Amino acid sequence: MEDKIILTADDGTDVTFYVIEETRLGASNYLLVADSDDEDAECLILKDTSRDEDPEAVYELVEDETELDAVSKVFEELLSDEDITIE
Template sequence: METIIFDGEDGSQIELGVVAQTRVNGSVYLLTVDPEESGEEGSAAYILKDTSEDGDKDGCYVFVEDDTEFDAVYKVFEVMLDEIDFEYE
């Protein structure tokens, strides 16, 4: 599984595993998991939005915090994952 390093606001770094990527309304979103927060019910999942400009060498991602945006993108990922056999270990 591909991973990305996300810099937290407090200067810490979090390594997240990328489960899926999609484009909604012209924006790129990543569905990620934090394997260190996994438990009996699975891993903690996050949706990140790419806010980088065209031509930027690296992506710039932020956590999706708007409930309406999160719900809309979550539904897209839900359909995507229903269509594939996904298993994370």
């Protein structure tokens, strides 16, 4: 994992995530990210919720179960050749 993004949490701290994969589903962009670059990293799915007029991308954690299941299946298909498990 080479690509990193730095997001600012609600409390103002910067959090670094490692981008594993990205996809577009419907009209939304999604990132599959990990909280570290080791094999025991926790993976999260982030949704780009920014508007056209936003100067930077705005990402939110996907928490809706239906949306999470749909996007997880897409990432599983994209990563079928990799040794990555999405739970």
